[in-house]
Amino acid sequence: MRSILSATMFFTLLLGGAAVAQSATAPKLTLELNRLEQSDNACRATFIVANGFTAPLEAFGIEMVVFDAAGLVGLMTVFDFGALAPGKTLVKRFDLPDTGCPEVTRILVNGVARCKGESIDGAACAAALTTSNRTAIPFGM
Numbered sequence: 001m002r003s004i005l006s007a008t009m010f011f012t013l014l015l016g017g018a019a020v021a022q023s024a025t026a027p028k029l030t031l032e033l034n035r036l037e038q039s040d041n042a043c044r045a046t047f048i049v050a051n052g053f054t055a056p057l058e059a060f061g062i063e064m065v066v067f068d069a070a071g072l073v074g075l076m077t078v079f080d081f082g083a084l085a086p087g088k089t090l091v092k093r094f095d096l097p098d099t100g101c102p103e104v105t106r107i108l109v110n111g112v113a114r115c116k117g118e119s120i121d122g123a124a125c126a127a128a129l130t131t132s133n134r135t136a137i138p139f140g141m
Contacts, residue, residue, distance in 0.1 A: 026128065027052045027053040027054070027124075027128045028050075028052035028128050028129075028130055029049070029050070029051060029052060029053070029060075029125055029128045029129045029130070030048075030049065030050045030052065030129075030130050030131075030132065031047060031048075031049050031062065031109070031129060031130070031131050031132075032047060032048040032049075032131070032132045032133065032134065033045065033046075033047060033107060033131075033132075033133045033134065033135050033139040034046045034047060034048050034091070034134050034135075035134065035135065036101045036104060036135050036137070037101065038100065038101050039095060041097070041098055041099075042095035042096055042097050042098070042099060043095070043096040043099040043100060043101040043103075043104055044093055044094070044095050044096075045079075045093065045094050045095075045096060045107070046091065046092070046093050047079070047081075047091070047092050047093075047094070048089060048090070048091050049081050049084065049089070049090050049092065050087075050088070050089040050090075051084035051085065051086055051087065051088050051089075052087070052128065053086055053117065053120055053128070054086050055086055055117045055118045055119065055120055056083065056084065056085050056086055056117055056118070057083060057084040057115060057116065057117040057120065057125075058083055058116045058117055059080075059082065059083065059114045059115065059116045060080075060081045060082065060083075060084055060112075060114060060115055060116075060125070061078045061079065061080040061081060061112075061113040061114035061115075062078065062079050062081070062109055062110075062111075062112060062113060062129075063076070063077070063078050063109075063110040063111050063112075063113040064076075064077060064078075064079055064107055064108065064109055064110060065107070065108040065110050066096055066099070066104055066106075066107050067104070067105050067106040067107070067108070068103050068104070068105065069102075069103050069105055071105065071106075074099065074103070074104070075096055075099065076110070078113040078114070079092070079094050080114070104137060105137055105138075106137055106138045106139070107137065107138075107139045108139075108140070108141070109129070109131055109139075109140060109141045111126065112125045112126045112129065129141070
């Protein structure tokens, strides 16, 4: 009985350790909303994206939803970040047309619209995507 218990504990620790090691090395795609600033008749959103995959992304696009002061959907669009080399960090700006920044109360990451790379698809990108935020409005998934 003792040997069965010891074997069970060994395999539990072994598998648990493998899961920790796998999650520690899992690729990440990080997306940060860095800044919102008014630019004429548009609110300019600045994002920082980093490709943590070991392979390049030929295309990467995120569908985002912008909410207005009343909490209603004001804009639903795909922000195209283009190609990303492995380990590459990129800063991209997107203008939200006919939108004042004070009117933007939340930006929701609705999903991965495009993600293409060697052995990388939309599901892999969605699983690897994490968000962060340096603005005063809620941002994320």
